[in-house]
Amino acid sequence: MTEQEKYETLEKFQESIGEKQSISFPEVERFIEETEGEICPEDIIDFLSANGITVIGFQREEHPRHLRKDDPLWLYIKEVGRVEILGKEREIKVATEMEEALHKIRDIIPANTMSIALLVRIGKMVKTRELPLDEFTKVTVGDPLATTDEKRVDALQILSKIEDNLEKIRELIRKNRTLKRTSKTNKEKLEKLHKTVKANVGQLELCSRALEMVKPLFNKIVDCVERLDDRLDNIAEAAKLDPDKLRKETDAILKGQTTSVKVAKKLKVTVSLINEATIQRKREHRIKKCLEETSLISLEELVELIEASEKEWETYEECKRLLVEANVRLVINIAKNYTNQGVEFLDLIQEGNTALIKAVERFDPRRGFKLGTYAIWWIRQAMLRTLAEQSHVVKLPTYLVQWIRRYARIAQELSQKLGREPTPFEVSEAIDVEPGRTSKMRRFFTSQVSLNKSLGDDDSRTLEDIIADESTTSPMNTANLTMLQSELKRVLETLTPKEQRVITLRFGLEDNMPRTLEEIGQIFDLSRERIRQIEMKALSKLRHPSKMEKLLPYFRE
Template sequence: MEILDYKFDHITDGYNENYTIEEDINDRNTSEKRVKEKDYDPVRLYLKEMSNLPLLSREKELYLAKKIKILSRLLNRRVLIFDYALENFVRILEEVDSESELVQFIETSASKDQNKDEMVEQIRSIAKKIRDTLEINLTDYEKISKKASPKYLKSKILRKILSRNRKAIKDIEALHIRTEIVLPVMRQLVVVLSGVVKFKKKTKGPYHKKESYKKLSTDTNKIKILTIVPIEELERAISSVNSVYDEFVSARKLFSEGNLRLVVSIAKRYRKRGMPFHDLIQEGNMGLMRAIDKYDYRMGFKFSTYATWWIKQAIIRSIDDKARTIRIPVHMTDVVNKTNHVLKTAQRDRERDSQLASIAKDAKIPISEVHRVFRIASHPVSLENPIGEAGETMLEDFIYDKKTESPVYMAHQSLLKEQLQKVLDTLSYREREVIKLRFGVDDGYSHTLEEVGKRFNITRERIRQIETAAIRKLQHPLRSRKLEGFLEGVMTN
């Protein structure tokens, strides 16, 4: 009795057994040349290695697309045959509540042909059906776990469980779920299967003894069903899943390598937009992989035609998000681009008016929005930008800092303070202190007559008389002449 006895002949149309991915990889590896270290340049090395990769012919492109599709369905079946994987996958299906989430789960060709609301209802219905199947499977397991059961009954129960799971897989295939949704489930399954194998080898007790398997119940009930599967079958399942996954990854890699030139040719159009060329290529490659996951060869068009849009979308979105030091919101990007296009057209056509009112009219947006666009679209300039050919000075050296006093002003104030102190020293102690307190010479705070009077314990009138006498003395030419130069500087400013 085999867990993986599943017929896949009906999905292998157009699959050539004599044509292997390993041959392509070996041929390419023998043709690669070692690059000298002195010529090290990441972009140059990448482009040089990329030039050694063969282009895909139309026949080979179709072959790889078909093989990826076959391997993805085969991988789904190898993974979802287990209750543990079905349990985790149903949780993902139950999270689909809207059209936006649906697009992330369903293949492109399937989402185009059906009504979105109907597909959401179909997913909910199938998820409920699978949930019921899992409950029945658990009930069957409980029948043989309560007491020692004969081996034939154990095999019979396992066959029933696998039969129900295969029907559940057919329902899932009718939804056309994307393979990347199953990959996280696959990784969890391999870890769990490996853990169960190690656990069974360690315990080596009858499967029905709760003392041997009570630790498994702390994780999930679906793991307990794996304990009735022979160790050899679990090990074979692990090897099979890993083998199909490795071949699936190899096929995607070959498909992507054959289209790297397309990414570079598209990325060249978006240079000088605030992002390095190698970053544009990287983002384009991410769009390429997204296109491979979504491509359906049955639609009839070439892959390059389909992938171009995804590559452009990935690059443009990256430029919008990362090119600017201060990011512009996505909803404003179109407005900024539209305004810039109108402005460039007006500047190119000299007969047209390039004033804000004309730009707002052509762009069909309010003038206030044009002002806002110009503020948002302006690029910040680093204060550390070098100035001049030698680059010895920076932009910050030419920027006036209002918070820092100029050296000339500081020297002027220092000399004024020195001369003022000399002039005040010619007065008596009481006159000097009254002038300092009344005009805030030391701390900048001007005290009232009453405050100064309290400090000297005399009346306000007496303080006023002392102040008047001191000012009269300061106005004498012998004293005032020393401060005239500073007064002229203040009047001039």
């Protein structure tokens, strides 16, 4: 089942629910059976949550912990709760405004050959896969359900046409420069090519990322024009002259209608100042002429369009902010499904928010779906990818991650049916996998946990504080051992010096090095048998109840 078919199936299911604000989980299970298991329960529940419908009886993992009022997560959720939720009509209106603003920004690109050339260069980055296709265009020339590779081919074909037309435009500009004027025929050809390129750029459905890459070029054009105007304005201001009047007089000098001396005398300023202003005015004309040659509309119109686009960018960003903030609740709801799986709850929300922004940028309100319906797939995919990459010390293959998720989902379904935790054998039967293989795969279920994780609300300790340090002896054991040694010393003092020495050497009580009977015999210059007799006699004395009762408590512990 394709994503489009999933959308349509879920929309029909929502329509069948009607105005109800909640449904039971068995109803969801019946719907899953009707779709022959093509849509998993999590997809359906996330979709219904996005549309304000609660599923009763579905066991969702509780929130990872009860939050304190000074907890960053609690403050974040509190802030999110204050954001206004947009209705379907308002959401479509805001999304349409955002799309229209983007279209107006996009329409500036065909107005200048430098911006067209930059677009072609960006397109080549898509061709070499330096830039992802979905960050460049939303193009769907043919089938709207086309694969990414098919969309890439469509986009590259359009870019090829734009590049061909750009070469034709440049050739006409070169001809006009040679003729030192624009012929009527060439002007008509340029206008026709401008319309063609504009239509081609419109077909590309450029994303905001691509337009942001072109934006600096337009900013440079406006800055260049403003700097040129400012320099002559500064000269006029220093001489306390009207800038427009100074421009008019310097233009007359450049046309040969007057001289610097006459103008200086007329304006009551020095000749050097007029010469400086004339040089600046000449430079201004030269640079503006170069800019006009690269533009398919007048320079004044181009500057006006670029300045107007700044307002469109503001509109776009404001609409985008409204749509993102109105759907952040959805990110939190989906993130709850993936808690305690090796990635912190806040990290899941972070990934989900990034995916939500991408979904907003690519949302098409004309499809008739709500943004939440469309964004679910982006958010879930981002979270699943994060879990696959970060939840294990060693990154697991995609097929293994998918198998683990399938195992967990079926185990949950069996748990609800049986009313208890299913055995590994029961799960193996349900997923049609050999029990032995299931046992091997279950070894990958473990995940990493941060040692800095808090233990709870009223406990300031972290997980690190309660993990036993096996490399260090426990203070309790050290104290017990010291007391045992002291008591053992007092008991041994009840023996004769020779017996005490034999027992100490035999069991290594001083240096932790037990000796054999033969080794002890050599020390005392006695036979092995005699040492054994001394040992047996000493042990017999130590087994006396009066001595044993002093030592037994240490061994019982």
